[in-house]
Amino acid sequence: MRMLICGGGTGGHLFPGIAVAEEVLDSVPRSEVLYVATERETDAKVLRDKPFPFVVLKSEGIKGKTVRQKLGALLRMPASLWDAWRIISRFRPDVVLGVGGYVTGPPLLAAWLRRIPTCIHEQNSVPGLANRLLGRLVKRIFVSFPGSEQRFPARKCFFTGNPVRKEVRALSGGEKIGDNFTLVVMGGSLGAHSINTMMMEAAQIMRTTVPAGFVVIHQTGRQDSKSVRQAYKEAGIPARVASFFSQMPFVLAKADLVVGRAGATSLAELTVMGKPMILIPYPHAADNHQEINADWLVEAGAAIKCREDETSGAELAALIVELADNDRKRREMADRAHRLGEPAAAKKIVRHCLDLCGDNAIM
Template identity: 45%
Template sequence: MKLVIAGGGTGGHLFPGIAVAEAWRQRAPAPEVAFVGTKGGIEARILPDSPFPLYTIEIGGIKGKSTVEKIRNILKIPASLWASLRLLGRLAPDVVLGVGGYASGPVVLAAWLRRIPCAIQEQNTHPGLTNRILAHFADRIFLAFEPEGSPFPPKKCIVTGNPIRQTLLSPPTAAQKEERGFTLLVFGGSQGARRINEAIIEILPQLAARGVRIIHQTGRTDYERVAQAYRDTGIPDGIATVTPFIDQMAQAYSTADLIVCRSGATTIAELTAIGRPAILVPYPHAAYDHQEKNARRLLEKGAARMILDRELTGKRLLDEILSLLESPETLRRISENAHSLGHPEAADAIVEALLPLAAQRQGITEGAAHEA
């Protein structure tokens, strides 16, 4: 059975797709998986080192773009739809799943035009424009959260949670925890976060004085500046690891005693699935303010701490870090509360719902071939 997963652009869209692809390979008979994305998305860097082939189409975003970019990208839509129709004709999938990102729209629509079963996965509490449109064509809609005034047709919806990659679900051993000191993991999503970077730079001397080890994903734009700040502070490489992007995220999560990060849907899903305590700094310009909503959901359950972006300073962040560093019991309680909210089975649940759609498609195509 062949599954095509469409979308990407950022880790928040790509990594749930990879999680579903991994589950598909484990559960589907004679499984095949292919991704469709764009050359400029994170998928073009991550997937070549994976077992999943990537095909690309030319498509761009509209929301948040300049007028010229909007016009240019709108004009690309007919060509991207035609390219998607041709590509699906060659790949002949049994089912198509859209995970968000620029490529998701034309590929899912092309699947519907070709009468290939299709589904979408919505990672956020408030769906974006693309998924609201695609919902009219999708056979199934997989939701990360219980719907609250959802615009989606209820009969199509299944609440699964956000899917998590298998590599992230292996907790560290007690021995591993004892071998190292208190470790702080800092990241701002796959593209980094300048505000978080600046706050951490401001408090590097104090963290170093407390013997805190740091793993810091800066994003590519900020890497040189942040790395130089670590060097200027005199923090040795054995104490701090500074990198533009963390490829081995499972290892970083397993090493961390505390995490400072944004609160995108995929990050929240990962934190809760593995049960890690975090100080969340919601990105203030996220669509429909979904990052603050995500963070508050955890905050209300005692499953995270939160600092709003406009309130983020080095001192405020340091106070939060030190209060948790000095209270292992609080860290343990936050971890347990976070873990209780997780959905580590989400990828399997999505595959379980996709398999009947794929089987239906195979039955139709086999029947047509027999009649011919």
């Protein structure tokens, strides 16, 4: 099977695509994968060491843009479609999978015009604009949250869960790495300035209240790494701070508690690994999907939700200390999170893609 996977711009779109690509290469004889990504630095950083090639497609989104930017994106669309057509002509895929982001549109449209089987994966509880439009064209739609199929043609929808990378699956359900109590703070692959700010305030309060052996691992994004590192230093809290951790699954394996956003891919990895969470949904996410993502885990007892505009650093500090001191509560949250995980999501998607390919699947 020759599979073309398109999507990117954030880790939330890249990592599910990578998980499916890895599963194809591991489980389908004589298979090949080509990944179509955006021009963003994040895409190249994440994809450069993977066991499959990737190409960059120039394209632009329109949601949340000014009128002038939207016009520019629309004018660019024919060139993007032509570039996607040429990529497909060279690679000759048997199936094309879109995993989210504006870069998915041109390859899926080009494949549809050439009658190549197409499918999409929707990570979030509320589908984005691109996937809602593409859902009318593709053969199959894979969803990650119960209820999101209501926004697509029902006959095309299949619940698979959100694919997670091999490294995450390998660490699923295993013992925590390390003896210290470890708090992992993450704002997604691009960081989160407001979470960084709250944690800098919280650090000054926690300096005298956290248990012995308390350490922090904090992914800040490029903007705040120096100031966050200094805040922990001044508070006397041992901390490992970086703008980006390329081996995040191994970082999460050390976590006793995680503070972060409620992006679907992060939640998928955290549930598979069975980690208790304090979630601070990004308030400006499209269609408020992070809030809805978080509610799913809160209702299951796997997470606690804090609204960004209603939570101070002091309140966050108090919640972290409360959970750090309550092993029973954390274990209960971890168990409920683990029950929600879908470690076989990538396998399910690959099976569907093999079915779409028919006789071409193992040629």
